[in-house]
Every structure is written in structure tokens, then in C-alpha cells.
Amino acid sequence: MVNVMFNTKVISAALMSAVFVVNLAFCAESTKAPEAMKIYNSESTLSVSDYDTLLFHDDGNPQYYFPLPDEWDDHYFNVRFSAPDSCKLISAEFYFTDISGDSSDLPDIKVLVWPSTGLYPEPPAYDEILIEGASISLYPDPTIVDLDLNDTLNFGAGMQFHVGWDIADTAATDTILAMISDDGIPETTFSSEYWGEMGMWGTISANWGLGVNFMIRAQVLIFEDTTSVWLEPDRIPSDFSLEGPYPNPFNPETSLTINLQKPQNISLRAYDLSGRMIEEIAGGFFPAGRHIVSWKPASAASGTYIIKLNAGDQTVTARATLMK
Numbered sequence: 001m002v003n004v005m006f007n008t009k010v011i012s013a014a015l016m017s018a019v020f021v022v023n024l025a026f027c028a029e030s031t032k033a034p035e036a037m038k039i040y041n042s043e044s045t046l047s048v049s050d051y052d053t054l055l056f057h058d059d060g061n062p063q064y065y066f067p068l069p070d071e072w073d074d075h076y077f078n079v080r081f082s083a084p085d086s087c088k089l090i091s092a093e094f095y096f097t098d099i100s101g102d103s104s105d106l107p108d109i110k111v112l113v114w115p116s117t118g119l120y121p122e123p124p125a126y127d128e129i130l131i132e133g134a135s136i137s138l139y140p141d142p143t144i145v146d147l148d149l150n151d152t153l154n155f156g157a158g159m160q161f162h163v164g165w166d167i168a169d170t171a172a173t174d175t176i177l178a179m180i181s182d183d184g185i186p187e188t189t190f191s192s193e194y195w196g197e198m199g200m201w202g203t204i205s206a207n208w209g210l211g212v213n214f215m216i217r218a219q220v221l222i223f224e225d226t227t228s229v230w231l232e233p234d235r236i237p238s239d240f241s242l243e244g245p246y247p248n249p250f251n252p253e254t255s256l257t258i259n260l261q262k263p264q265n266i267s268l269r270a271y272d273l274s275g276r277m278i279e280e281i282a283g284g285f286f287p288a289g290r291h292i293v294s295w296k297p298a299s300a301a302s303g304t305y306i307i308k309l310n311a312g313d314q315t316v317t318a319r320a321t322l323m324k
Contacts, residue, residue: 058182058213062139065097065178066194066214076195077179078114078121078164079216079233082290083155087220089113090148092163095139095215100176106133107171111145113153116160119236119289120193120201126153126161130168139180155220158257158292162193163218184211191233236288237261242268242309242316245295249321253296256281256318258309263287266311270295270320273304281307297322 066077092111111129114121129145137143147153155161167175181192184205192214196202204210218231237259245254258266268282278300282293295307300322307318 058184058215060215061182062095062097062180062215063183064181064212065099066181067099067175067178075166076112076121076164077166077214077216078112078162078193079214079218080116080119080121080160080162080191080193081218081231081233083157083159083161083220084222084231085157086223087155088148088223089153089155089161089163089218090146090221091219092145092147093142093217093219094145094165095142095180096136097139097178097180098176099178102176103138105176106136107175107177108133108168109136109165109171109177110168111163111165113147114162114164116162117287118160118291119287121162121164133171136177158255158290160290160292163216164193165216180215181212182215184213237290240311240314240316242307242318245307245318245320248319249323251323253294254320256293256295256307258282258286258291258293260286260288260291260311264311266309268293268307268309270297270300271306271308273306278305295320 092113094111098106109131111131112125113127114123114125116122127147129147131143131145135143153161165179167177184192191203192205192212193201193203204212213233216233220231239259239261241259243257243259245256247254256268258268260266263286265285266283267280269280270278272278279295279297281295282291297305302322302324304319304321307320309316309318
């Protein structure tokens with residue numbers, strides 16, 4: 001099972017350097033500025049008839065494309081997912097376009113799967129797969145990457161990971177390949193991310209206020225019933241809350257999920273029923289997002305405990321029962 005350690009460092013946003021409209025006759029201009037964006041009302045949508053179950057954030061209607069990359073600008077385009085249950089990542093799906101109009105010489109790319117800090121990828125990657133340019137399909141066809149050969153991409157329920165891509169190290173620094181996105185909803189698109197020219201992770205929504213979703217999807221195999229499903233990318237929680245604990249009752253360990261709609265300092269503590277603090281489970285600065293925290297009481301006796309999450313003037317509680 002993959003273990004994800006959450007990094008609570010503050011990460012500033014960088015400016016997105018390129019956004020272009022998806023047109024059936026893709027233009028070759030590459031002016032890297034927000035002013036280059038134009039609205040295109042595409043009438044072409046994706047067919048989902050080939051899949052039994054599809055969960056995805058993009059609406060299947062291409063609106064823009066994002067060239068990637070030149071050597072010093074945006075790259076590592078990625079989307080963050082949460083495992084719906086104990087599962088194995090088996091494939092990923094990407095929708096690309098060729099901004100030159102000549103798809104005869106597409107660059108090689110590398111597809112990566114990263115652990116998560118709770119919002120951004122946390123290098124090094126779990127896996128990196130080289131895809132030859134000749135194997136890349138262009139919209140409306142997906143480029144499907146088989147990840148089933150890697151037995152390490154197993155995740156517990158609620159664990160987070162990122163699926164993304166970049167130009168291969170052997171490719172030219174300026175390329176003709178671009179990532180397709182929809183037009184999205186800004187407040188729900190914090191999972192569409194990139195590594196910016198300032199040397200830090202950023203989201204398109206936070207930096208530009210654009211509600212776009214990279215058309216990247218993940219397929220997992222659920223261990224319990226061997227059902228494969230397509231995952232919906234994570235969204236920043238809409239409110240401050242505490243989920244769990246799970247399992248409950250528990251012995252010797254349980255998990256809680258902290259939902260933060262904005263970065264902030266938090267404290268997560270356990271109290272007995274008399275109000276005496278037993279243990280500080282977690283604390284410090286956490287980025288916005290979902291954070292899974294494990295609690296394994298070292299010396300607490302069997303009984304019911306109050307779990308209290310504090311952030312500023314906000315407090316939420318939950319009950320946990322330890323059975324030894």
C-alpha cells in the first residue's frame with residue numbers, strides 16, 4: 001500500500017503562461033499571455049458510450065488548449081484524484097491536440113503519477129512512463145496509458161494522488177503538443193495544476209480565475225468487488241469540516257479527514273469525557289484541501305474520546321471509541 005505523507009509548507013501561485021482556444025482548425029500562434037485566450041463554442045463532445053461507469057470533472061466539451069512546454073515555462077500539467085475505496089490505479093486518459101496542424105512529428109512525453117501534499121504533487125513520482133510521439137492520439141481520440149504493470153500503485157480509501165504529463169527530456173524545448181481543457185467552474189477546479197515558470201506549483205483557477213479542467217482521467221480497480229471506475233478529480237472543500245473517524249470503534253488505529261476550504265493553522269486534539277486533553281493528533285499550517293490523519297493512541301484506555309478540530313474561531317468535534 002502506498003503511504004502518503006502530507007507536506008504543510010506554504011506554496012505560492014505562479015502565473016500561467018499560455019492558454020489558447022480549442023478550434024477545429026487549431027491556430028499555430030503561441031503568444032503566451034492571458035490576452036491570447038478567446039472563447040470558442042465547440043459543438044464536438046466526447047462519447048462516453050464505451051464505458052460502464054464514468055466519473056470525471058471535465059464536461060467533455062473542449063474549450064481551450066494549453067501548449068506545453070518551453071524549457072522555462074509551464075509544464076507537468078496534472079490533475080489530483082482521491083481513491084473512492086481500496087483500489088489500484090490501472091490506466092490514465094489524456095486529450096491532446098497538435099497546435100501546428102501537422103501531427104506527423106509529435107514529441108515523446110512522460111506520464112507521471114505522484115503522491116499528494118493534500119493539494120499539490122509531492123515529488124518524486126511513484127511512476128514515470130515514456131510514451132513515444134507516434135503513439136499519441138489527438139482529440140477526439142484519447143491517449144490511453146496502461147499503468148497496470150506497476151504493482152505499487154495501490155491506494156487506500158481517501159488517499160490522494162496526481163496523474164500528469166510533461167514533454168520527455170529528449171524532446172525539443174518548444175513543442176507543438178497541447179493539453180485540452182473544458183470551460184469549467186472556477187471554484188471547483190483547484191485540481192487542475194501545473195509547475196510554473198517561477199519554480200512552484202500553481203492552479204489555473206487561483207492564478208487567473210479561469211474555471212478550466214484539464215481533460216485528464218484516471219481508471220482504478222476497486223479491490224473489494226473488482227469493479228473499475230473513472231474517478232472525479234478532487235475539489236477544494238466548500239466548508240470547514242471533520243470526517244470520521246473510520247473505523248469507529250477502533251483498535252489500535254483510526255483515520256480522520258480534515259476538510260479546509262482555505263490554507264490555515266489548525267489543531268486536532270483528543271479529549272476524554274471529563275475534558276482533559278489526551279493527545280494532540282495533528283497541528284500546524286495546512287494548505288486548502290482534504291487531509292487524512294491517522295490516530296494511534298499510545299497509552300489511552302478503552303473508552304470514548306472527543307476529537308476536536310480548531311482553526312481560528314472555527315471548531316468541529318467527533319467521537320471516537322477505542323476498544324482494546
